[in-house]
Amino acid sequence: MIDRVLLINPPGRGKYCLTRQPPLGLLYIASYLRDAGVKVRLLDLNVVSLWRPLLKAALREDTPLLAGISANFSNSAQCAEIASLIKSFSGKVKVVVGGPQPTASPGDYRIPDMDYVIPYESEKVMLNFCRFGGDAPTPGVLSCRDVDFLGSFEKIERDSVENLDSLPFPAYELLDVRRYYTFGYRALPLVSMVTSRGCGHGCIFCSQVVAGKRWRKRSADNVVDEMEWLVKKIGAREISIEDDNFTADQGRVMDICELIGKRGLKFHWQLQNGIRVDCLSKEMLRELKKAGCWKVAIAPEVGDRESLRKIRKGLVPEQFRSAAAWCREEGIVYLGYFMMGLPFEGAGEMEKTSAFARELDPLCMSLTKLVVFPGTPLFSTHPSRAYAGKISYFSRGRDILLERKYAEAYFRFYARPRKLLEILRVFGPRQFWRLVLNALDMFLLRRG
Secondary structure (H helix, E strand, O other): OOOOOEEHHHHOOOOOOEEEOOHHHHHHHHHHHHHEEEEEEEEEEOOOOOOHHHHHHHHHHHHHOEEEEEEOOOHHHHHHHHHHHHHOOOOOOEEEEHHHHHHOOOOHOOOOOEEEEOOOHHHHHHHHHOOOOOOOOOOOOEEOOOOHHHHHHHHHOOOOOOHHOOOOOOOOHHHHHHOOOOOOOOOOOOEEEOEEOOOOOOOOOOOOOOOOOOOOOOHHHHHHEEEEHHHHHHHOOEEEEEOOOOOHHHHHHHHHHHHHHHHOOEEEEEOOOOOOOOOOOHHHHHHHHOOEEEEEEEEEEOOHHHHHOOOOOOOOOOHHHHHHHHHHHHOHHHHEEEEEEEOOOOOHHHHHHHHHHHHHOOOOEEEEEEEOOOOOOOOOOOOOOOOOOOOOOOOOOOOOHHHHHHHHHHHHHHHOOOHHHHHHHHHHHHHHHHHHHHHHHHHHHHHO
């Protein structure tokens, strides 16, 4: 039995990040293991500057038998370095990696200092691995020494948690919640939570490799129980809900809002990860605001009906126009998410996306360049126009038209005195200055 585990969230590369949120996946694993009697320490190296000494100190103090690293496409290099540091401390520590990239592209982590890869949701698999002591083969765990590594990966079946209410709340006691924030908050400390897993929609660019396409929900009572615990026990003053599709069950949303009111809970919360506008109504927005939700995000991605059809969004521009109008009428702040770099886009389509962002006029626009992830419908048929070679959020693109239209769209949206004054009024000087630094970093400083 492995009874001492170190869970690690690697550092990121962004110096002027607009968002640093708690590593929810690791927090769920930590609470799941602790409930079974495993001693767990969690290091979030993404919120510290001198992370190497902190990691070495934790290895000396706790002498873990297993180290679990959460990986994605933006921190793979740091994951490899962490694995190397752990093995240099003690070759006896088993090093396991999981998360989006190890699930979508497990071969990337078949490296000398990595022992195992755990794809998909991993609460149950991690506990079984600890119970087996890491020596016997464990269903759902890939050995990096397996001769038929990719063949073994193909045979792994998802072991998703069906009853999400059965999971213990994330182990926030292991973190300093004062270190976290998102762009646009009303009060700190701010924490994150999820009320469902999975998304059944078929957008061609979206990866659902970890949680899968089958939507599973927590009950309204269980959701509000956690909200109450976060506020009264953890000390949170604001909650950011990170579901892929929080509003899929509209009746559940109304029940959550009603329960918040019945229990007399007073806290700020937001839906910054985005909600589908076909699962939204003016009445729902009114109830959300009454329950303390002050900010939502909508995600048109593109700017015209034909482009929406091509990305299989299942929506039309008029639905986004209605959602934006409802938010303005109900006094709810809304953000807009867009992208450029889709394989069918020319200058005209990019101009329409830029124009649609200005027409919807969210408080802030987030415009990303498409990254084609393994496991998405786009991956096998279209290379990324945004990035060449290894997948990265941070590399500069090589598509001259895309780079020009991308910069123009940001300039046209934000270089409006009215818009800048509106952001300053809603978010205040400190968050406004963080936005400025992020923009400088994105367009002038970053060379990765």
